[in-house]
Amino acid sequence: MVSEREKIALILESAELGPFESLIGQLTSAANEQRSHAESLFILGCDLHPDALALKLVAVLDASPALDFRAMSVVHLRILLTHRDSRGSFWLRLSPASQTSLKSLLLVVLQQEPDRSTAKKVADTISAFDLLPDSTWPDLLPFLFHAVAASNVRPCLQEYALLIIAQIAYVLVGDASFVVSHLPTLSTLLLAALSHPSSSNVRVAALSVAINLVTSLKSAFVENILFVELGYTMMRTFVDFVDSGDEDYLQEVLKLFIDIAVAWPQFFSFRSYDGVARVMMHIVEAAQHEEDTQDLSGEFINTLAEARAGAGPGADAEA
Structure with missing residues (x-):
């Protein structure tokens, strides 16, 4: 036997x-x-x-x-x-x-x-390597940057590369050599990806990277001149999805903005970004949006209000 x-x-x-x-x-x-x-x-x-x-x-x-x-x-x-x-x-x-x-x-x-579902699982698996002990992968970041930047790359690969970058962003910004050497390149890549001419998936993935940079860097994000244009482009991308009529993508974007409201609500106190709450209120009140979309906008407004109430007076100025 x-x-x-x-x-x-x-x-x-x-x-x-x-x-x-x-x-x-x-x-x-x-x-x-x-x-x-x-x-x-x-x-x-x-x-x-x-x-x-x-x-x-x-x-x-x-x-x-x-x-x-x-x-x-x-x-x-x-x-x-x-x-x-x-x-x-x-x-x-x-x-x-x-x-x-x-x-x-x-x-x-x-x-x-x-x-696509399986490929995204592969992207998740690749992202996990940054969490493994004694794991170094010097070829990964050049591969990802090339996948996002190359004109002959399929949009789906651009999306997967951005999803990986989004998941490892917290690790990357903690690496001083990355911040000095690669952050300017990443900012340029995100500006292009947020304005992708044909793929909403690429735009949402790029937005997830940008938002993870916000929640990782916090005040360093708004104080860095590199990110001035990126911040404006994030807001424009948000408004584009509000106007697009595609509720599925808009709901994904709303969830990302809720992530900021939870992790660092002070972001929306800066003058360049304080109009987001007004747009969210418009979504809640506009009849053309689906109930789930309105609920997510309401969740954003409530999360932001609770965070500001909990922070107390003067919190925005201290952020």
């Missing part, structure tokens, strides 16, 4: 993806016994063959024709990469060669994955 150790070794050593796809498919099986057996094998693979398991996951993500398997692979890969247990980080148990291969393959997949 073949032991579980032998089974997982055979699955991971197979040149075909089929046996491993079958395993990850069974991880979500409705049959308890089948799911438990698959979980046992998967955990054993993590323990005994971390390199082979991680590389097999990214191989399925890269080459499987089945969307479900690709989507499940990237979810499991992100969970593994950020997993810590009594033995420490799974990431640190991978060999340097496996770590390098994973990074390279994830960038390849990001450029070629046709399903």
